[in-house]
Amino acid sequence: MEPQFFKENRKAFMSCLEDESLALFFSGSPVRRTSDENYSFFADRNFVYLTGIEQKETILMMEKTDGEVKETIFLLPPDIYEERWSGRRIKTEEAAGISDVGNFSTTDAFEKELKRTLSSGKIKKVYLDMDMEGVYVTASSVQAVCHVLKTDYSKIQISSALPIMKRLRLIKKPCEIEAMEHAQRITREGILAMMRHSKPGMYEYQYKAEYDYALAQNGVLEAGFPSIISAGKNNFCIHYDSYKGQAKDGDMVLNDVGVRWDYELTDVSRGWPCNGKYTAEQKLLFECAYQTSEHMFHILRPGILMDEVDKEIRRYNFGQLKEAGVCKSFEDIGTYMWHGGAHHVGFDVHDVVSAKGVLIKPGMVFCVDVGIYHEEWGIGFRLEDNCLITENGCRNLSKDIPRTIEDIEAVMM
Numbered sequence: 223m224e225p226q227f228f229k230e231n232r233k234a235f236m237s238c239l240e241d242e243s244l245a246l247f248f249s250g251s252p253v254r255r256t257s258d259e260n261y262s263f264f265a266d267r268n269f270v271y272l273t274g275i276e277q278k279e280t281i282l283m284m285e286k287t288d289g290e291v292k293e294t295i296f297l298l299p300p301d302i303y304e305e306r307w308s309g310r311r312i313k314t315e316e317a318a319g320i321s322d323v324g325n326f327s328t329t330d331a332f333e334k335e336l337k338r339t340l341s342s343g344k345i346k347k348v349y350l351d352m353d354m355e356g357v358y359v360t361a362s363s364v365q366a367v368c369h370v371l372k373t374d375y376s377k378i379q380i381s382s383a384l385p386i387m388k389r390l391r392l393i394k395k396p397c398e399i400e401a402m403e404h405a406q407r408i409t410r411e412g413i414l415a416m417m418r419h420s421k422p423g424m425y426e427y428q429y430k431a432e433y434d435y436a437l438a439q440n441g442v443l444e445a446g447f448p449s450i451i452s453a454g455k456n457n458f459c460i461h462y463d464s465y466k467g468q469a470k471d472g473d474m475v476l477n478d479v480g481v482r483w484d485y486e487l488t489d490v491s492r493g494w495p496c497n498g499k500y501t502a503e504q505k506l507l508f509e510c511a512y513q514t515s516e517h518m519f520h521i522l523r524p525g526i527l528m529d530e531v532d533k534e535i536r537r538y539n540f541g542q543l544k545e546a547g548v549c550k551s552f553e554d555i556g557t558y559m560w561h562g563g564a565h566h567v568g569f570d571v572h573d574v575v576s577a578k579g580v581l582i583k584p585g586m587v588f589c590v591d592v593g594i595y596h597e598e599w600g601i602g603f604r605l606e607d608n609c610l611i612t613e614n615g616c617r618n619l620s621k622d623i624p625r626t627i628e629d630i631e632a633v634m635m
């Protein structure tokens with residue numbers, strides 16, 4: 223992503239703030255795993271959306287006074303001994319090149335600078351990055367600032383930056399779409415690798431190994447999110463992650479996987495027979511999901527209420543299942559459809575956006591996910607694609623990943 227992208231994001235964010243406001247974003251700290259080990263660090267996505275920087279313990283401070291905005295990034299100071307063990311820390315010039323922020327300081331100066339700013343008498347409101355439930359996301363840092371504000375600056379109001387971030391992140395820019403398209407190409411490689419190597423008797427971890435190998439060959443060292451790869455009855459666990467099961471002849475394999483490229487994610491599901499040939503029952507159900515998905519890609523366009531997407535998937539898929547003689551009454555649809563069919567994707571796989579009561583607009587990207595679970599027949603799968611809303615319709619970003627019975631069977635021949 224070009225520095226311009228992050229600069230525009232900050233500008234858009236600050237334009238939503240009143241004068242005499244301060245906003246703070248923290249990249250976060252690694253979480254301890256055990257003893258002296260941490261989980262690999264993953265920077266807060268709102269912080270990354272505004273800076274492009276993914277280093278731990280980094281802080282973005284933005285101040286709006288007298289109609290002017292001042293942006294400062296606080297970086298970990300150089301430490302030759304620490305850097306010997308855990309890699310070099312990002313330098314000011316590099317951080318400036320990535321983010322296009324003009325002012326830099328070091329994290330050890332942050333507390334003093336924060337107190338100086340808050341004591342200036344020019345700040346009436348502080349915006350903090352709080353998570354979905356209003357609980358503080360980058361826990362310790364945000365909590366520490368809250369504590370300082372409540373004890374020493376009780377006249378300054380605390381506000382959540384989240385509603386603004388959710389509005390901004392809802393609409394994707396052309397560079398984000400480009401990154402997603404590249405991520406789709408790699409996702410395709412991963413799914414094709416699983417399909418091509420598939421045979422009865424293969425273990426779920428072997429499918430996963432094929433997926434991870436294909437990604438790594440394309441420079442992606444970690445799946446976009448914990449891959450869901452299951453076979454047979456394990457397909458009935460929606461967020462399955464054990465990978466210990468074995469695909470037996472006649473079983474379907476379900477993959478619900480993604481790739482992150484340049485911060486942007488994909489989220490694609492396919493369901494296919496491990497032996498490469500759909501049975502009559504599998505065909506019947508798959509065709510229902512496919513027709514529903516096709517229907518959605520025909521009708522989705524700007525102006526439709528986002529809340530209607532899920533309902534329409536359910537309504538249309540019921541029609542298909544009824545015609546197939548599987549489900550007789552709409553009241554019973556919950557027996558076969560276990561989850562929602564539309565969530566946004568972007569910097570997060572369940573993207574942090576606000577779409578409730580919102581009309582669909584160009585630049586939105588969300589999943590069209592049709593899941594069918596028929597426990598009696600032992601068949602469960604999802605057909606999930608990523609839909610980009612355009613000026614007068616939509617585009618299936620994952621359309622090149624085989625999604626018809628004919629195309630999937632051809633790949634698996």
Ligand SMILES: [Mn+2]
Nearest residue numbers: 478489490606
């Ligand atoms: Mn998914």
